[in-house]
Amino acid sequence: MSVVSTLWVDRDFGGLSKTSDSGPNFRILWNRWAATNDVFSSMRAWGRGDRGHAFAFEHINFDGRFAALNVGNGQSSWWSYFGTAFNDVVSSSLIVVRAPNDIVVPLGQQVSSTFASMFDAQAAGTPLARVGNPQVYGNFFPGYDASRLFMTISQNLTVAISGWPDYDANVKYDVEFFLTGTKLHGRAKWSHVWVESGIFSQKVHDRIAPRLHGAKGSLTSAVENQLRLFASRNFREVYLIPGPRPDMSQFGYFAKHDDDVCLAVIPA
CATH class of the missing domain: 3.90.1150 (Aspartate Aminotransferase, domain 1)
Structure with missing residues (x-):
């Protein structure tokens, strides 16, 4: 049960790659790509028993512009090329694993x-x-x-x-x-x-x-x-999702970290 994301140095999923897997224990998994920043050109994400999002940020501290992918359980989505404006700029990334019944x-x-x-x-x-x-x-x-x-x-x-x-x-x-x-x-x-x-x-x-x-x-x-x-509700977990509220009907989107932030709570 996890959400997995891979970044590639070249467009169309070629060259050196870096993979992040949330595994069964992480709601949010982060990476700072200090040694390999500003080199990535494509990205893919998979929902392997979970749904969620993969974020690739322009700056090392999960800020600036970002490219995002949305995946449902058993689904995959991708950027075969980030595009000229976002090529070779990624310095950090996040995976956010969504609960089936969370409120965002x-x-x-x-x-x-x-x-x-x-x-x-x-x-x-x-x-x-x-x-x-x-x-x-x-x-x-x-x-x-x-x-x-x-x-x-x-x-x-x-x-x-x-x-x-x-x-x-x-x-x-x-x-x-x-x-x-x-x-x-x-x-x-x-x-x-x-x-x-x-x-x-x-x-x-x-x-x-x-x-x-x-x-x-x-x-x-x-x-x-x-x-x-x-106040009248009971919850078992709370977390945050960067940027505007993701639309799970879309495979992905571009945004900026300071466009918004979403509070996510999981009912008990």
Whole structure:
């Protein structure tokens, strides 16, 4: 019982190949192709007793553009050639094994609007202002917490300084979904604050960082409030799927990691 994916150096499944097999024990199997990155031209996936997806990412940390394949149990799908725009760029890959009865919910649109409203309320009367809407995407096995999956919310900011041009800044929050018993929960586990370089960078950072890091509690409350939709349900597993919700009627698709992220839960 597994989902299997193979990447080939040449188009039409030729040349050196690298195969990943989820086996019976892995919901998500990852590979960083550090020694053989930027060489792959074709890919194929098989559902061997399971259904799921194979993802080939542009960058080493499962981000950037990606090519995806969808497979049902006993099915196979393929890219005989990634195409000129995606040829020789793959640096990492994921296999996601789907449960037969999982519930998949795209998070981007709802989380983005909820976060924007929360942030604007908290930033009122401060030098902070949002620039555009937040991006919501999957963050898989980051170096600072390498065994976990997160939904990341990234918001660009400006910081007003009297008598000086505004500074650009950014805040990111990593939200973890988990089960307590059979109940679904979410929390903002990590926060990251960046300020552009300049003569006042450290002062600006010291001024805004405590407020932004401190907002993790409010964000956790907002996430938990959104998850009340599932309060009456019992689950046995939760995981994330990168990008927009896959359409299993299609053999595959191209997208970007920050187009969206999907929450998947398996009823108990």
